[in-house]
Amino acid sequence: MLLPLSALFLLSALAPPTPPAARPAAAEVRHYGIEVAGIRVGTMTATRQAAAGTEVTYSLVSDVKVNFLVYRLKIYYQVINRFRNGQLMLSTVEAHTNQGDFSSRAEWKGDHYDIVAKQYKHEYTATEKQPIRYAVTNLFFAEPPPGQARAYAEYFGDYFALSRNKTGNWRALRDGREDEYQYVNGQLVTIIKKNPLRNFIIRLLPE
Secondary structure, three states: OOOOHHHHHHHHHHOOOOOOOOOOOOOEEEEEEEEEOOEEEEEEEEEEEEOOOOEEEEEEEEEEEEEOOOOEEEEEEEEEEEEEOOEEEEEEEEEEEOOEEEEEEEEEOOOOEEEEEEEOOEEEEEEEOOOOOOEHHHHHOOOOOOOOOEEEEOOOOEEEEEEEEEOOEEEEEEOOEEEEEEEEOOEEEEEEEOOOOOOEEEEEOOO
16 A cells, blocks of 8 residues: 555654765875985875775875986886785885886785886886785884884885884885884984985975
């Protein structure tokens, strides 16, 4: 039997309201300036976005242009890391440089990662069975926890070894490459990327 229109309106009024869709938390963003020999040559932006449930996405975008007398460099670099339940599920890197375009990718396949890195003067392919739970992008949002011995290096497809020199000061080492991460009250304020020609200094910018 069809209900009269008035009854339908009454039933709809008594029905419990539909809960609003969960909104993702506001993104955390860190802005940095990149310097060489005291001259600003680019910017770096790190973002952490928590989605619904247990998914968190980290992104890192770097845009650098250096043009000295005997030293020219142009790099646009983007990393996107997607974590679920604290485990890296997918990492992608795109690099556009004056030497060409390059990429890296690591993807969890249920029981292992397929890792392929094709970067300038660096090619690497591997299968990794251990879940990755800490990457370089994590370094931008908190000081590493005590005992954190390595960080997944998205660009290279393998790992930086981490060690703490003193309170708030960490070294990241990989195959002769050294980066220094400096924290104040748990916030990353300076990165020193050591280079045989010139060190790159990455400084947190005021909001």
